[in-house]
Structures are given as structure tokens and as C-alpha cells.
Amino acid sequence: MDEINDKKLIFVFTGPDGSGRKTVAGRVGALCGLQRVLSYTTRPSRLYEKDGIDYHFITREQFIEAEQNEEFIETLEIDGVYYGIKSKEIDATFQQHPYVYLILNRQGSKLVKEVFGDKVIQILIYADRNKVMSRLLERGDTTEVIYKNLERYEQEMGYLKECDVNVENYELDETVEEVTAILNTYIK
Numbered sequence: 804m805d806e807i808n809d810k811k812l813i814f815v816f817t818g819p820d821g822s823g824r825k826t827v828a829g830r831v832g833a834l835c836g837l838q839r840v841l842s843y844t845t846r847p848s849r850l851y852e853k854d855g856i857d858y859h860f861i862t863r864e865q866f867i868e869a870e871q872n873e874e875f876i877e878t879l880e881i882d883g884v885y886y887g888i889k890s891k892e893i894d895a896t897f898q899q900h901p902y903v904y905l906i907l908n909r910q911g912s913k914l915v916k917e918v919f920g921d922k923v924i925q926i927l928i929y930a931d932r933n934k935v936m937s938r939l940l941e942r943g944d945t946t947e948v949i950y951k952n953l954e955r956y957e958q959e960m961g962y963l964k965e966c967d968v969n970v971e972n973y974e975l976d977e978t979v980e981e982v983t984a985i986l987n988t989y990i991k
């Protein structure tokens with residue numbers, strides 16, 4: 804266990820929605836042996852999403868109860884939808900794996916950095932607005948979801964300089980290769 808405690812690192816993938824964070828993180832996570840800790844959300848699941856794979860989808864009542872019990876490390880509200888990661892699940896994952904990864908927006912990434920300090924490596928994945936829009940259309944998101952996401956584009960991009968790593972996700976295989984090589988420098 805001490806070996807895990809010495810090594811433990813949290814890789815946070817952040818950046819604009821639709822830039823490919825989940826796709827890149829999933830592949831890099833598998834290649835680098837990182838374990839994902841999923842967020843809880845009150846958002847309805849999209850057609851391509853699965854409970855326990857993309858998010859833990861819970862009701863507003865369940866979320867509020869967990870929040871009142873101080874189970875979340877941080878919470879985010881966007882347009883009446885809540886998101887949060889449970890502190891206990893980060894701790895439990897660290898009992899088994901030295902390296903975990905999270906996918907968070909700017910606010911969550913910043914907060915996790917404040918809490919865990921040097922143990923956190925922030926990786927911003929980005930793509931230009933047109934790419935984001937076409938990928939989200941292809942992913943099957945509604946135009947309403949796409950426009951809401953694009954409203955947050957500049958704000959999320961504005962976090963680039965505060966991140967340890969930033970990579971433009973143009974060709975997926977190249978991005979995965981580049982991010983994997985960088986993360987391997989942190990993993991001993």
C-alpha cells in the first residue's frame with residue numbers, strides 16, 4: 804500500500820466539450836494503466852451513453868442527499884444539471900491502483916488541483932470550434948446540446964496555460980500516441 808501512496812497520481816483530462824477528452828482519455832488510460840473514477844450526474848443519459856460506463860446517472864434527489872452528506876469532492880451545476888465525483892471513490896480506487904483519471908471541466912480540474920496539489924497532472928485536450936461542432940453532430944448530440952457546449956468553448960480554452968500538458972486532438976491515433984508518451988514520463 805505504501806508503494807501506491809508514494810506513486811499515486813491523478814490525471815485530469817479537461818478542455819472544451821467535444822474536443823475528444825473521453826475518447827483520448829479512454830485509450831490513453833488503457834495504454835498507461837490508469838483507472839477511471841466516474842462522475843455522478845443528474846443529466847439524462849444520451850442514446851449512446853451507458854450507466855456505469857459514461858457516468859453514474861442518478862436522480863436530483865439522490866444527488867442532493869449525497870451532497871448533504873458531503874460525499875462529493877466538488878460539484879458542478881450547468882443549466883440545472885448537477886455533476887460530482889465522490890471522494891470515497893477516489894480513495895477506494897487508490898487502494899487498488901496508483902494512477903487514476905478523471906474527466907472534468909475547468910472548475911473541477913482547478914479544484915482537484917487545489918485539493919491534491921502535486922499529485923495532479925492536468926491535461927487539456929482541444930480542437931478548433933469547427934471540429935468540435937462536426938464531432939458532436941457525428942456523435943449524435945442535438946443542436947441544442949452542441950450550442951450550449953460551444954458557449955463554454957472560450958472559457959474552457961482559457962485554462963490551457965494553467966495545465967501541465969495541452970495537446971490538439973487532430974488525428975486520434977497521433978493524439979493518443981503523443982499523450983501516452985507524455986504521461987509515461989510521469990509514471991514510474
Ligand SMILES: Nc1nc2c(ncn2[C@@H]2O[C@H](COP(=O)(O)OP(=O)(O)O)[C@@H](O)[C@H]2O)c(=O)[nH]1
Pocket residue numbers: 819820842843846877878879881886887888906907908909910911912
Ligand atoms: N467539475 C466537474 N465537471 C464535470 C464532472 N462530470 C462531468 N463534468 C464536465 O462537465 C461538462 C458538462 O458536461 P456535459 O455537457 O454533460 O458533457 P459531456 O462531457 O458530453 O458529458 C463537461 O466538460 C464534463 O466533462 C464533475 O464531476 N465535475
Ligand SMILES: Nc1ncnc2c1ncn2[C@@H]1O[C@H](COP(=O)(O)OP(=O)(O)O)[C@@H](O)[C@H]1O
Pocket residue numbers: 819820821822823824825826827938939941942972973974975976978
Ligand atoms: N481525433 C478525432 N478525430 C475524429 N473524431 C474524433 C476524434 N477524437 C474524438 N472523436 C469523436 O468526437 C466525438 C467527441 O469525442 P468525446 O471523446 O466524446 O469528446 P468530449 O469527451 O471532449 O466531449 C466522439 O464521437 C469521438 O468518437
